[in-house]
Amino acid sequence: MALQTGYQFETFEAITDNYLELEHCIKSIIEKEKYVSYNVKTKVFTPDGGGSYLGILCKVDIEGETTTDKKETNIFMKIITPGAQMTILSLPDVYKNEMFVYKELSLIYSKLQNEVEIPMQEKYKFVKSYEESNANVIILENMSKKDFKTNFRKDVITLQYAEMAIAEMAKFHALSFILETKQPKYFERKIKTIKATFSFDEDWDGFVQNMCQITLNYLDEDSRRKLEDFIPSFTKKYRKYSEGSSGKLCLRHGDFRPNNILVKEINGVVSEMIPIDYQLVCYGCPALDVIFFIFSSTDQKFRRSHMLYLKELYYESLKRFLKYFSLDVSSIYPKTEFERDLKSMMDYGLMTAILMMPLLMASDNDVDITREPLAGLSLNVDDLLKDRLVGIVQDFIEWGYFIAQVQAADKISDRGS
Structure with missing residues (x-):
C-alpha cells in the first residue's frame, strides 16, 4: 500500500x-x-x-x-541561524568551509585512501553528504539511525575513547600533509587559503573578559593573581595561534571535541568513530587540535594519568597513517618540532578552556551565542564547571607556566613602591 x-x-x-x-x-x-x-x-x-x-x-x-x-x-x-547578530565569527564563512569539506575535500581524501588500499577499518571516514548542501544548509545522512551518537558535552572521556579519537585526529592531519605532497598546487590554492574566521573586535574583547571573570571567581587569591597577570596577553596570543603564524601548519579541525565526534558502541565500548562538524577548519598548527581536545574533554585526574601517553599516541598514529603513503613522519613533521609546538602553545588549552568550558557546562542546552553581544552573555553554569576550570589553572601553575609572568608583575610592583 x-x-x-x-x-x-x-x-x-x-x-x-x-x-x-x-x-x-x-x-x-x-x-x-x-x-x-x-x-x-x-x-x-x-x-x-x-x-x-x-x-x-x-x-x-x-x-x-x-x-x-x-x-x-x-x-x-x-x-544557518536566521538573523544572526554574531560579530566574532562569520557564519557565512563557517558554513562555506564545512560545505567545502563535505562536498569537495571528502571526495579527494577518499580517493587518496582508496588509491593505496587502506583497510576499511583504518580509513578516515566522513558522514555521507548530499549535493544539495549549500551556503545556508549542510545536509548529511542522519547517522543516529545507524546507532551513532555523540557523547554528552559535560562528561569526561574514557581512555579508550581518547585513544580512538586521537588516532582519528592524526589521520585527518596526515591527509592534509599527504594532499600537500601529492597535489601541491591544489593545496596552495584551496587549503592554505582557509583562514580562521574569528574577528577580534570589541565584542571579542568583552567576551574574553566575561569568560575570564567566571574562572577568576572560582580561584583562591594566589591563583587568581597569577591568572590576572596572564589575561592582558590573552587576545594577542589567541589570535597568533588562531591565525597560524607559528608552528607546523596543515588543515586542522579547529573544534575537535566529543560533541563533534559520532560514536557507535557495542556493550558500552566504542567500536567506531566518525568526526563531524568542520565549520571551524582552518590552516593552522595541528598541535592546537591535540591541545584543544585534551583540555575540552578531560579533567585534571585524567590528564595527570594519561596526557603524556596521548601525546605519544598522536605522533605514533600520525607516523603509522603516513606509512600507507610511503611518507616518513620524521621528514613531514619531526618529533622535536611537534614537541616544540606543543610546549610553546600549551597555553592555548588554558585559553580555550576559559572561553569554551562555561558554554559546554551551561545548565541549559539552548545557549544562543548568535543573537546577543558576547560581552554581556549570561550563563547558568553547571557545578562541574568549577572543578574543571580550577583543575586546568592548577595544571598550568604546577607546570611553572605563570612563574615568569608573576615575577615580572612583582618587579613592577616593587618599582612602584
Missing part, C-alpha cells in the same frame, strides 16, 4: 526565511532517490550531547516507495 504523498514543512517556515530553499533541497533528494510516493516528516531538535551554537538542527525522514520496493531516507540538516 503506497504511503500518502505530502509535505510537513511548517517547521522550516517557522524557523527560517529560507524555507522555500529547504523545500527545494528535499524535493531534489526525493527525485534523486526515485520515490514515486512518499511522506516527509521534519523535526527541529537539540542533540543529547548538547546544543548547537552555530545553527538550527533538523531531522528529515522520508518514507515511501520506489517503483521496486519500500524505502526510507533519513537526513540531518544544519541550517
Whole structure:
C-alpha cells in the first residue's frame, strides 16, 4: 500500500526565511532517490550531547516507495541561524568551509585512501553528504539511525575513547600533509587559503573578559593573581595561534571535541568513530587540535594519568597513517618540532578552556551565542564547571607556566613602591 504523498514543512517556515530553499533541497533528494510516493516528516531538535551554537538542527525522514520496493531516507540538516547578530565569527564563512569539506575535500581524501588500499577499518571516514548542501544548509545522512551518537558535552572521556579519537585526529592531519605532497598546487590554492574566521573586535574583547571573570571567581587569591597577570596577553596570543603564524601548519579541525565526534558502541565500548562538524577548519598548527581536545574533554585526574601517553599516541598514529603513503613522519613533521609546538602553545588549552568550558557546562542546552553581544552573555553554569576550570589553572601553575609572568608583575610592583 503506497504511503500518502505530502509535505510537513511548517517547521522550516517557522524557523527560517529560507524555507522555500529547504523545500527545494528535499524535493531534489526525493527525485534523486526515485520515490514515486512518499511522506516527509521534519523535526527541529537539540542533540543529547548538547546544543548547537552555530545553527538550527533538523531531522528529515522520508518514507515511501520506489517503483521496486519500500524505502526510507533519513537526513540531518544544519541550517544557518536566521538573523544572526554574531560579530566574532562569520557564519557565512563557517558554513562555506564545512560545505567545502563535505562536498569537495571528502571526495579527494577518499580517493587518496582508496588509491593505496587502506583497510576499511583504518580509513578516515566522513558522514555521507548530499549535493544539495549549500551556503545556508549542510545536509548529511542522519547517522543516529545507524546507532551513532555523540557523547554528552559535560562528561569526561574514557581512555579508550581518547585513544580512538586521537588516532582519528592524526589521520585527518596526515591527509592534509599527504594532499600537500601529492597535489601541491591544489593545496596552495584551496587549503592554505582557509583562514580562521574569528574577528577580534570589541565584542571579542568583552567576551574574553566575561569568560575570564567566571574562572577568576572560582580561584583562591594566589591563583587568581597569577591568572590576572596572564589575561592582558590573552587576545594577542589567541589570535597568533588562531591565525597560524607559528608552528607546523596543515588543515586542522579547529573544534575537535566529543560533541563533534559520532560514536557507535557495542556493550558500552566504542567500536567506531566518525568526526563531524568542520565549520571551524582552518590552516593552522595541528598541535592546537591535540591541545584543544585534551583540555575540552578531560579533567585534571585524567590528564595527570594519561596526557603524556596521548601525546605519544598522536605522533605514533600520525607516523603509522603516513606509512600507507610511503611518507616518513620524521621528514613531514619531526618529533622535536611537534614537541616544540606543543610546549610553546600549551597555553592555548588554558585559553580555550576559559572561553569554551562555561558554554559546554551551561545548565541549559539552548545557549544562543548568535543573537546577543558576547560581552554581556549570561550563563547558568553547571557545578562541574568549577572543578574543571580550577583543575586546568592548577595544571598550568604546577607546570611553572605563570612563574615568569608573576615575577615580572612583582618587579613592577616593587618599582612602584
